[in-house]
Amino acid sequence: MSASAHPLTSVERCATGIEGLDNILDGGIPRGNTVLVSGSCGTGKTTLSLEFLVRGAMAGERSLFLSVTEASPKILQNLSTFEFFDPKVMADHHLTFLDVPVLYEKLGLQREELSSEDIDLLVASIVKLASELKVQRLVLDSITSVCYRVRQDEKIRDLILKLGKGLSDIDCTSILVSEIGPQENRYSLYGVEEAIADGVLLLGNVQRRGDLLRTLKVIKMRGTTHSRAQYVLDLTPLGILLAPYLKGGRSWEGT
Ligand SMILES: Nc1ncnc2c1ncn2[C@@H]1O[C@H](COP(=O)(O)OP(=O)(O)O)[C@@H](O)[C@H]1O
Ligand SMILES: [Mg+2]
Numbered sequence: 001m002s003a004s005a006h007p008l009t010s011v012e013r014c015a016t017g018i019e020g021l022d023n024i025l026d027g028g029i030p031r032g033n034t035v036l037v038s039g040s041c042g043t044g045k046t047t048l049s050l051e052f053l054v055r056g057a058m059a060g061e062r063s064l065f066l067s068v069t070e071a072s073p074k075i076l077q078n079l080s081t082f083e084f085f086d087p088k089v090m091a092d093h094h095l096t097f098l099d100v101p102v103l104y105e106k107l108g109l110q111r112e113e114l115s116s117e118d119i120d121l122l123v124a125s126i127v128k129l130a131s132e133l134k135v136q137r138l139v140l141d142s143i144t145s146v147c148y149r150v151r152q153d154e155k156i157r158d159l160i161l162k163l164g165k166g167l168s169d170i171d172c173t174s175i176l177v178s179e180i181g182p183q184e185n186r187y188s189l190y191g192v193e194e195a196i197a198d199g200v201l202l203l204g205n206v207q208r209r210g211d212l213l214r215t216l217k218v219i220k221m222r223g224t225t226h227s228r229a230q231y232v233l234d235l236t237p238l239g240i241l242l243a244p245y246l247k248g249g250r251s252w253e254g255t
Contacts, residue, residue, distance in 0.1 A: 011223045014137065014173035017055020018048070020231065020242025021216075029173050029199065030223035034164035036143070036194055038178035038187040039203030044214055044235050045177045046075070047082075048203070049139040051239050052175060054085050056137040057094035063137040064130060065097045068145035072097035084239045096133060100146070114149045119159045122146075127166035135172055143176035144189050153192045160196040187219065198222040203233065206245075216242060
């Protein structure tokens with residue numbers, strides 16, 4: 001969130017390493033931004049988030065994946081089928097996985113609904129861990145699952161603001177995965193998440209000539225100019241490939 005305070009020209013980028021996305025974002029995500037990656041089930045949110053971390057780790061940055069619903073071994077097993085993944089990044093601690101339920105237990109956060117104090121404790125421990133691990137990239141998959149235990153808009157706002165600020169202060173760029181229904185007309189479960197985040201990437205599905213295509217659109221990204229066109233997102237063994245959905249249909253907008 002610090003990036004938005006700088007003039008556009010001096011914004012340092014966190015290149016996602018996904019070439020098509022970096023082109024759309026004029027070089028990458030402004031460093032320190034908190035970005036919501038939103039979409040329904042199977043649209044590629046987890047894959048995109050993992051590629052962001054792996055590409056960063058392979059370029060020498062430290063990355064942390066916080067998983068709420070899926071256990072890390074399962075995610076790792078799927079990750080290892082992608083050609084861009086080099087297990088070396090795990091061995092040399094450039095990529096670390098942590099299951100959030102383990103963190104809940106360690107912090108004694110067993111209550112169904114988290115209190116304001118619980119939220120502060122959770123945020124502080126995530127930021128502390130990120131700081132200790134010298135993490136420059138973090139993914140929380142998903143913020144929706146955490147929000148199920150927060151429930152109230154003001155507390156969700158507080159959680160995302162504090163987490164975003166804590167991570168931005170240590171120059172960590174973060175992705176919060178947001179799970180929505182296929183017909184949703186907003187980008188997050190509570191509608192608060194998208195208002196607080198510095199950026200929103202929307203992943204979706206669209207029918208074209210009988211095929212179900214995956215799509216990506218940058219809804220907002222503070223601190224950079226970007227295209228708002230729709231792109232076709234291809235999940236390949238080499239990673240994510242993006243192509244314009246409609247040739248000549250690009251529109252560009254500053255923020
Ligand atoms: N290793 C892989 N190789 C090719 N396609 C994959 C691989 N892993 C996942 N996918 C595709 O991505 C889809 C789900 O992607 P995922 O990132 O888990 O979506 P989401 O997190 O949005 O639910 C799967 O249904 C599958 O089609
Ligand atoms: Mg997922």
